[in-house]
Amino acid sequence: MTELGAAEPQSPAAEESAVLRIEDLRTQFLAHGGIARAVDGVSYHVNRGETLGVVGESGCGKSVTALSVMRLVPDPPGRIVGGRVLLHGRDLLELDEPAMRRVRGNQIGMIFQEPMTSLNPVLTVGRQIEEVVELHQNLSARQAAERAVEMLRLVHIPEPQRRVREYPHQLSGGMRQRVMIAMALSCSPEVLIADEPTTALDVTIQAQILELIREMQERTGTAIVLITHDLGVVAETANRVVVMYAGKKVEEAPVMALFDAPLHPYTRGLMVSMPRLDSPAGQERGTLPEIPGMVPSLSALPEGCRFAPRCPLAAQQCREEPPLKEYAPGHFAACWRAGE
Amino acid sequence: MTAVTATGPVSPESLLPEPLLVVRDLHKHYPLSSGLMGQVKMTLRAVDGISFTLARGETLGLVGESGCGKSTAGKALMRLIEPTAGSVRLNGIEITRLSSRELHAQRRQMQAVFQDPYSSLNPKMTAGALVAEPLINFGLGDAAARQARVEDLFGRVGLRPADMAKYPHEFSGGQRQRLGIARALAPGPALVVGDEPVSALDVSVQAQVVNLLVRLQKEFGLAYLFIAHDLAVVRHISDRVAVMYLGRIVELAPTGALFAHPAHPYTQALLEAIPIPDPRRRRNRAVLRGEVPSPINPPTGCHFHPRCPIATERCRVDVPELRDLGAGHSAACHYAPAPPAATKEMPA
Secondary structure (H helix, E strand, O other): OOOOOOOOOOOHHHHHOEEEEEEEEEEEEEEOOEEEEEEEEEEEEEEOOOEEEEEOOOOOOHHHHHHHHOOOOOOOOEEEEEEEEEEOOEEHHHOOHHHHHHHEOOOEEEEOOOHHHHOOOOOOHHHHHHHHHHHHHOOOHHHHHHHHHHHHHHOOOOOHHHHOOOOHHHOOHHHHHHHHHHHHHOOOOOEEEEEOOOOOOOHHHHHHHHHHHHHHHHHHOOEEEEEEOOHHHHHHHOOEEEEEEOOEEEEEEEHHHHHHOOOOHHHHHHHHHOOOOOOOOOOOOOOOOOOOOOOOOOOOOOOOOOOHHHOOOOOHHHHOOOOOEEEEOOEEEOOOOOOO | OOOOOOOOOOOOOOOOOOOOEEEEEEEEEEEEEEOHHHOEEEEEEEEEEEEEEEOOOOEEEEEOOOOOOHHHHHHHHOOOOOOOEEEEEEOOEEOOOOOHHHHHHHHOOEEEEEOOHHHHOOOOOOHHHHHHHHHHHOOOOOHHHHHHHHHHHHHHOOOOHHHHHOOHHHOOHHHHHHHHHHHHHOOOOOEEEEEOOOOOOOHHHHHHHHHHHHHHHHHHOOEEEEEEOOHHHHHHHOOEEEEEEOOEEEEEEEHHHHHHOOOOHHHHHHHHHOOOOOHHHOOOOOOOOOOOOOOOOOOOOOOOHHHOOOOOHHHHHOOOOOEEEEOOEEEOOOOOOOOHHHOOOOOO
């Protein structure tokens, strides 16, 4: 647990340099007459030049947390009911909409799983990048056009002068994701939130896009929040990792510590239940360790620890909500029995 | 188009019992027209001559990236879409030439499980009725026998008897896939074609369904054609694996051999691209450049040559046949390394 890669800023001093800090964020949805606590008191931060991986399954709140940061939660039915989202210490939840609009795309960029849903189908990709930089950076039309070509070249799109004149449907999925990255980075944001950026892509294209994101980060020092369900992607890209389950952060750790010594039974369950390409030959076709049952409905959450009904270690104590406790420097878990 | 020998020479005269499924030179082409008045004729070669066999109780993984033709191949061999050419023999019966009535009778033997069972389940039918439906369609058993069969299947796939009265929307994704599996198994098939059957499931539920599929295979002696893009799942569940690229099988081998010694440069690149969930093994990988070309106008010679790190002039011209490298391992590459003992020259 002591060994950390050279590239990981992990001293308490480094924590001071958090670009984005989420504190006790609570976001709820009105659904079927009940309240779904999609994000229920989540805190995390990301430092300059760092990649924070946020892992969890569908419905764990990892994407809603990101949308809350961007203040893009549809209201109604959604509502941010508590907490703070601090960008360099300034609470974004206090900003009026015009001020928030200057933050979005300019200070915080975001890319999504399916670029087609966030690209405008009737505008050329060049025009879409131009709009962003014209809005945020006061560039002339000509400067903006040059910037669009430059951004496409930066994300390694071949023949950028020709591609700027094309429409999203003329591009492949991988190329569209490159355009999204170009657009998100066109104003040199301090934070890039990438929500399942490679989930819809084939593995060889995924490898290209992850390499591109890493390259862009080295070039710009952008803090990245990488949201994914894929532990492989996390292991390859993140410096620190937050694991979420049913609206809560259940574990947080430097990436080495998380994979070397996962503390929360949910994290452990996730790691052993997936078949691995690097498992020894001959172990194929055995029975995979299962996490029994399924993720609880957010409008009918169990009392106490939300993982308890599926947990092999659950005990009487787990009827009370476990606090997040630090077990090793930077390694937190919310489990009564994590130390055992 | 030459018949390729995916698993060694197979002659119809062979006295050995034929494998459950024998696919030979299967094609699925889509004619396209473009231009004014549609005068420009083009062909999309989704599946461009694939051959393989599948034994009873065996699992063959069919992998490749989107657009490689793996799903089309699965549908074409079941005649859910009509193949353009080629032969598909199930239990020695030529499927491609059956009338629709004869085909219906054979469908009992081959059933499919899809990625999203929701789209293939009638939302207005109860779960119990959905599993009973194929029994009624194939005229299997009387009402009492069907009821008993449905109850038995619910138990085997891990659904409760009370679930029989529920509608598809009342189930979670994992339960719905269990329901889709129960429905596929109802008529007692010998072959189940799974088209990305666990891809839409969350990681914690995926293991449950993978374990279920493995258990059911043993219980019923099922053969699986397991079509998927997730190579870790495929490695876990398959006896042999076929890798497709642009409509063709580029490599076919026993699972252990394929993952330990991939012979085709595309298979090597595909394995290299998969992130390993171990940060100590973070690596500077050789990322495969470029993207899969269009199957409408695929590259000449070896389809992979424009992206291949070891391609030569020959690869631009000659189509590499799938050739036997020994020990059931075959690859369609002019430069695939052959074990010395098994070196065998194929006619050009």
